[in-house]
Amino acid sequence: MTENMKVEICANSYQSAINAEKAGADRIELCSELAIGGITPSYGLLKKVMNALTIPVHVLIRPRSGDFTFSDVEFEIIKENILLCKELGVTGIVSGVLHLDNTIDFERTKELVALSKPMNFTFHRAFDWTQNPLEALKNLEEIGVVRILTSGQETSSEKGINNLVAWNMSTNITIMPGGGINKNNVQLFQENGFQEIHLSATKQTQTINKPSISMNSSKHFDETQIAVSDIQQIKNCIEILSNEN
Numbered sequence: 001m002t003e004n005m006k007v008e009i010c011a012n013s014y015q016s017a018i019n020a021e022k023a024g025a026d027r028i029e030l031c032s033e034l035a036i037g038g039i040t041p042s043y044g045l046l047k048k049v050m051n052a053l054t055i056p057v058h059v060l061i062r063p064r065s066g067d068f069t070f071s072d073v074e075f076e077i078i079k080e081n082i083l084l085c086k087e088l089g090v091t092g093i094v095s096g097v098l099h100l101d102n103t104i105d106f107e108r109t110k111e112l113v114a115l116s117k118p119m120n121f122t123f124h125r126a127f128d129w130t131q132n133p134l135e136a137l138k139n140l141e142e143i144g145v146v147r148i149l150t151s152g153q154e155t156s157s158e159k160g161i162n163n164l165v166a167w168n169m170s171t172n173i174t175i176m177p178g179g180g181i182n183k184n185n186v187q188l189f190q191e192n193g194f195q196e197i198h199l200s201a202t203k204q205t206q207t208i209n210k211p212s213i214s215m216n217s218s219k220h221f222d223e224t225q226i227a228v229s230d231i232q233q234i235k236n237c238i239e240i241l242s243n244e245n
Contacts, residue, residue: 005190008058008176010038010200017049017057026196027056029094029122029149034200036065036221037125040081050088058092058122059085061112066226068098068126075108082115092116094149096123104136110143120146125178128153133163137171147174149198156180157197158188165192 009020011028020028030049031038038060041049050057063070063077070078075097082093093116097105104127113121123140127150130136140148148167152160157177168175177189178198189197220227 005194006196008178008196008198010034010178010198011049012038012200012202014045014048014052016200016202017053021053021055023201025055027058027091028053029058029060029198031060031062031094033065034202037223038062039065043084046085046088046090050090056091058094059090060124061085061093061095062124064226065220066223067100068096068129069100069105070097070108078112079115082112082119086116086119090119092120092122092146094122094124096126098126098129102129102131104130104139106139106143109140109145113144122147122149122176124149125151133167134170137167137173141171141173145173147176147196149176149178151177151179154179158185161188161192164189164194168192168194 006026008027008029009016009025011017011020011030012032012034017028017030030041030046032041032045033039039062040060046059061078061081062068063074063081078095082095085093093112095112097108097112099105109123121144123145127133127136127148133153137148150160150164150167151157152163152167154160154163157164157179160179164175164177174195176196176198177194181189181197181199182201186197219225
């Protein structure tokens with residue numbers, strides 16, 4: 001374990017979770033799909049990790065990629081996943097909801113905080129999209145949020161260090177820097193008095209030769225767009241097939 005500062009590893013798989021504990025991490029945040037900022041892990045992965053790890057497990061509850069403004073159905077999915085985590089003995093929930101203008105949806109977030117108890121609640125990096133972070137911190141503290149995962153509203157925590165330090169001094173919520181933290185800058189956050197840090201510490205390992213056809217699609221990486229199966233396109237295809245019979 002680390003001296004005075006907790007290290008949380010963003011674990012995107014069973015092996016990442018196991019490696020985090022073996023390496024001496026204090027806690028993991030379990031998620032899937034780091035390339036899109038993380039989404040809720042599958043039930044199978046969550047159960048397997050909970051059975052294997054002895055360190056605390058926090059779970060990212062985010063039903064899809066894209067923005068953080070969710071439909072009523074998506075919000076119900078979020079709540080169902082929180083209840084599932086509670087049943088499995090998860091220590092903490094990592095989630096949060098924004099309005100379309102990227103202000104924090106305190107009403108819905110408050111509901112999630114209450115539903116999560118006795119698990120503690122971390123407001124995730126959607127915080128980095130908010131327009132008035134100091135006001136947001138005050139309101140999040142009032143509704144029972146325990147910590148904020150943030151890069152200081154910059155592309156990395158190192159670049160956002162001034163904001164992170166200022167926020168850390170202005171609130172009782174734990175400010176947990178996350179984003180671009182590695183062995184070259186980790187000491188910076190300890191020197192500035194942070195209690196916790198968040199990093200993935202991933203390395204890329206080639207498992208197969210590059211395939212001739214890629215399964216990745218760049219159009220799905222635009223955070224301003226949400227991909228949904230379109231009713232009319234489906235109808236068009238079905239109609240064409242029906243006319244052929």
